[in-house]
Amino acid sequence: MKIILLLLVLVFNLNMQAQSVQGSWKLAAENGKAVTGKEVIRIYADSYFTEGAKDPDSNEFLWARGGEYHKKDDQVRIDFDTRQEKPSVELIAHRIEFEEDNSFRVEQGETIQKWIKVSGNKNELTGNWVITGRERNGEMNQMKPGDRRTIKMLGGDRFQWVAFNSATEEFFGTGGGTYIAKDGKYVENIEFFSRDASRVGASLEFNYKVEDGNWIHSGKSSKGDPIKEIWSPYAEAYSRN
Known part of the structure; x- marks a missing residue:
């Protein structure tokens, strides 16, 4: 039984380590509250990310942001953010922690977000x-x-x-x-x-x-x-x- 438990823990740890941020994600919660009234999709690829948000009822555009993502240092540098007058050109903390339900948790200043994976599919244009x-x-x-x-x-x-x-x-x-x-x-x-x-x-x-x-x-x-x-x-x- 102990051997089986150890094997299960090892498989779980290997699976968590194998998680990749590459692909598309949907914002599910902020500071523990479910996200409603907006649909936010983020894409990660080639050490970069983009994010687009809209009102799902009216299709009104809400915001866009994006920039360089440095996985090694858990940092981003924002190149554009329509909600800020001046996006940050400095590297800022962007620590991603994967969770068991195919999602990740990230802290951005005082905000804690949960993102659920939409797809990790790849092709030659990814x-x-x-x-x-x-x-x-x-x-x-x-x-x-x-x-x-x-x-x-x-x-x-x-x-x-x-x-x-x-x-x-x-x-x-x-x-x-x-x-x-x-x-x-x-x-x-x-x-x-x-x-x-x-x-x-x-x-x-x-x-x-x-x-x-x-x-x-x-x-x-x-x-x-x-x-x-x-x-x-x-x-x-x-x-x-």
Whole structure:
């Protein structure tokens, strides 16, 4: 019996250690109280996280935040936060503790949050991307990564794009929802959009391929205009800059 108990404890500990923050998560509770009146989804990938919140009844956009996540030091550096006039550029504590019910607990200042895992699914587009090229008049224009950036996070069957300026702390817009990437087809199902809540519920289908580590994305915009873009891994694009 003692041997069986020891084995069970060992398996439990190994399972907890194997837990990964990568994927998508939903905010379930704050300071012990269930979250109501808002839906908050967070995505972690490639040492980065993004968060988008909306009113589930009206689809009104509530906020967005995100930044670098350093697992080794349990710290984050906020790049954008629409609820703050000036996001923190310093590393702040972000200690994550996994729990038995496929969730994690995190302390942020005086707030203790509980996040429940939505999905840990991965595919070849999982990660943090930044746009580095856009076709105009039949010619692909290269976009050098700088302070003004548009990123797209994909992980756990969820996506979120964000446009912001890391130097001036300006926020330009965001949107997100669920996605499918399979057999060269990429489909976005919009669940929140900061500029126009009426876009919620729309689905957009594109062709895609990954070539030399870059994501080549083509199709038509929500307005019916043809688009072709190149997205590069965020960390690599800025390390080359």
